[in-house]
Amino acid sequence: MGFAGPAKVERARRTARIAAGPSRRMKQDRIVTEDRMRKRSYISDDLFIEGDISGTGILEIHGEVSGNLIADALVVAKKGRINGAVRARNLTIQGQVTGTISAQNVEIEASASVVADTEYKRLSIESGAKVEGGFKSRQ
Numbered sequence: 402m403g404f405a406g407p408a409k410v411e412r413a414r415r416t417a418r419i420a421a422g423p424s425r426r427m428k429q430d431r432i433v434t435e436d437r438m439r440k441r442s443y444i445s446d447d448l449f450i451e452g453d454i455s456g457t458g459i460l461e462i463h464g465e466v467s468g469n470l471i472a473d474a475l476v477v478a479k480k481g482r483i484n485g486a487v488r489a490r491n492l493t494i495q496g497q498v499t500g501t502i503s504a505q506n507v508e509i510e511a512s513a514s515v516v517a518d519t520e521y522k523r524l525s526i527e528s529g530a531k532v533e534g535g536f537k538s539r540q
Contacts, residue, residue, distance in 0.1 A: 453469045495513055518535040
C-alpha cells in the first residue's frame with residue numbers, strides 16, 4: 402500500500418466528519434446563533450409597566466411589570482418583579498414573580514422569590530429559592 406498524501410488524508414477526515422454528522426460543538430454553536438438572531442428586549446430597573454406585554458423573542462425584566470407576559474424566552478433578573486400571569490417557552494427567574502406561570506422550561510435560581518401556581522414540562526429549583534404555590538407537570 403502506498404503513502405497517502407496530505408490532501409488525500411484531509412479529504413478523508415472531512416468525509417469522516419460529514420458522515421458522523423454535526424459535532425456537539427457545532428450543535429451548540431447553532432443554538433447560540435439562533436438565540437443571537439432572535440431579538441432581545443429589556444425593561445430596565447427604573448421602569449414600572451402596568452399592562453400586558455407579548456413578544457416572540459427574548460425578554461429581560463429588570464424593572465417591575467404588573468400585567469400578563471408572553472414571550473418565547475423570559476428572564477426575570479434579580480431586581481425584576483412581575484405581578485401577573487407569565488407564559489413562556491423558557492423561563493428563568495432570579496427576581497420575584499407573583500401570579501401564575503406556564504412554561505416548558507422553568508429555572509428558579511437561588512435569589513428568586515416565587516408565589517405562583519406553576520405549570521411546567523421541566524423544572525429546576527436551586528437551593529435557597531423562596532417558592533410558594535402549586536406545581537403541575539405537563540407531558
